[in-house]
Amino acid sequence: MDILDVIKSRRNIKKFKSDSVQLDLIYSWLEAAKMAPNHRMTEPWEVYFVGPETRAKLKHKTDFGNVPLLIAVLSKHGSTAIEKEENALATACFIQNFNLAAWAEGVGTFWSSIGITAKNREILSVPDDYNLVGVLGIGYPEMIPDPKPRTSIKNKIKNLP
Numbered sequence: 822m823d824i825l826d827v828i829k830s831r832r833n834i835k836k837f838k839s840d841s842v843q844l845d846l847i848y849s850w851l852e853a854a855k856m857a858p859n860h861r862m863t864e865p866w867e868v869y870f871v872g873p874e875t876r877a878k879l880k881h882k883t884d885f886g887n888v889p890l891l892i893a894v895l896s897k898h899g900s901t902a903i904e905k906e907e908n909a910l911a912t913a914c915f916i917q918n919f920n921l922a923a924w925a926e927g928v929g930t931f932w933s934s935i936g937i938t939a940k941n942r943e944i945l946s947v948p949d950d951y952n953l954v955g956v957l958g959i960g961y962p963e964m965i966p967d968p969k970p971r972t973s974i975k976n977k978i979k980n981l982p
């Protein structure tokens with residue numbers, strides 16, 4: 822797939838096959854993810870692999886669609902309010918790089934914000950000086966949903982004088 826096909830065909834996956842994805846593949850996508858833009862080279866992201874004990878404590882109505890692997894992606898705050906915001910944005914770029922790299926090789930992900938609650942932050946051992954930008958499920962899709970309708974980009978463009 823070329824890059825536009827990867828971007829356009831990616832979906833947030835909610836039902837997975839039980840097969841695990843090889844760890845070396847996941848590492849190769851994390852290596853690609855770390856090439857994300859980040860201001861002043863703060864490289865604010867950290868990745869926690871969520872083991873079964875921790876996962877069992879997280880509340881989720883669908884058991885994450887039977888996904889074989891969960892990771893939590895954190896972003897270090899930095900020393901100013903601006904850095905905190907920019908670091909979280911950089912970490913979102915990191916996540917999307919990861920998602921697209923995985924999708925290009927037939928592996929689906931979901932991005933969940935379940936981790937933002939105080940309880941789930943505690944379960945995931947997120948330090949106070951970190952944002953939890955997303956909890957990602959990673960696996961081979963059982964079902965790929967249709968694209969969701971999106972507003973024409975023309976409606977989102979403003980030409981300034």
Ligand SMILES: Cc1cc2nc3c(=O)[nH]c(=O)nc-3n(C[C@H](O)[C@H](O)[C@H](O)COP(=O)(O)O)c2cc1C
Binds near residue numbers: 832
């Ligand atoms: C920051 C962020 C948080 C998200 N949190 C959730 C979530 O908690 N639950 C969920 O079902 N989807 C979540 N999503 C995924 C969106 O729901 C999904 O991307 C959107 O519905 C569009 O679907 P698509 O990605 O398949 O095109 C999140 C996406 C982002 C960027």
